[in-house]
Amino acid sequence: AIRMTQSPSSFSASPGDRVTITCRASQGITNYVAWYQQKPGKAPKFLIYGAATLQSGVPSRFSGSGSGTDFTLTISRLQSEDFATYYCQQYYSYPPTFGPGTKVEIK
Amino acid sequence: EVQLLESGGGLVQPEGSLRLSCAASGFVFSTFAMGWVRQAPGKGLDWVSTISGTADTTYYADFVMGRFTISRDNIKNTLHLEMSSLRAEDTAIYYCAKFVYAGDNFGHDAFDIWGLGTMVSVSS
Numbered sequence: 181a182i183r184m185t186q187s188p189s190s191f192s193a194s195p196g197d198r199v200t201i202t203c204r205a206s207q208g209i210t211n212y213v214a215w216y217q218q219k220p221g222k223a224p225k226f227l228i229y230g231a232a233t234l235q236s237g238v239p240s241r242f243s244g245s246g247s248g249t250d251f252t253l254t255i256s257r258l259q260s261e262d263f264a265t266y267y268c269q270q271y272y273s274y275p276p277t278f279g280p281g282t283k284v285e286i287k
Numbered sequence: 288e289v290q291l292l293e294s295g296g297g298l299v300q301p302e303g304s305l306r307l308s309c310a311a312s313g314f315v316f317s318t319f320a321m322g323w324v325r326q327a328p329g330k331g332l333d334w335v336s337t338i339s340g341t342a343d344t345t346y347y348a349d350f351v352m353g354r355f356t357i358s359r360d361n362i363k364n365t366l367h368l369e370m371s372s373l374r375a376e377d378t379a380i381y382y383c384a385k386f387v388y389a390g391d392n393f394g395h396d397a398f399d400i401w402g403l404g405t406m407v408s409v410s411s
Binding site for chain 2: 212214216223224225226229235267269271272273274275276277278279280281
């Protein structure tokens with residue numbers, strides 16, 4: 181199975197900050213990466229697929245990039261509603277696998 | 288509006304069985320592959336199983352192979368997960384999820400719609 185890692189595992193940031201989360205795959209997965217946001221007690225919310233395509237309705241302050249093994253999720257100006265845990269997922273091959281998550285907390 | 292609503296979770300003893308259901312609405316259910324993803328308390332997301340739109344193809348995570356069975360009823364727009372020989376480590380919230388694209392290319396597809404989840408607790 182392809183292993184997904186994320187860094188950092190958690191960090192604190194302030195509203196208005198630009199933040200970047202990194203996701204790395206254990207082998208090349210072209211651009212078959214999705215990003216999800218999850219808030220406590222809620223289901224994951226689909227943000228980005230194809231590494232860089234924003235799902236309809238997701239604010240444009242979110243962006244994704246990368247290909248091969250290294251991917252990033254960037255939030256250009258952090259809003260209060262963005263404090264959550266973010267997961268990357270590869271769907272290049274079965275089994276689909278998720279990263280361990282990155283928790284973004286309020287500083 | 289596209290919606291998924293899981294049911295059937297609860298407390299079950301080790302080695303017991305449980306059947307989860309997921310009622311789908313707002314899209315042509317039979318044209319989309321569907322999946323189950325679980326999340327143990329305080330942990331990350333783990334894919335469990337996938338079924339094609341026509342139900343002729345299924346995939347399972349190694350940790351549930353031979354114990355869980357995924358199925359679907361395209362008349363009733365319902366997805367199921369039959370779980371048996373349950374273990375403490377199966378304790379989790381179970382989410383049903385819809386793939387982004389219709390058709391059979393779910394091998395290269397992400398989950399765009401998730402249900403609210405149903406909690407399964409395995410304990411004596």
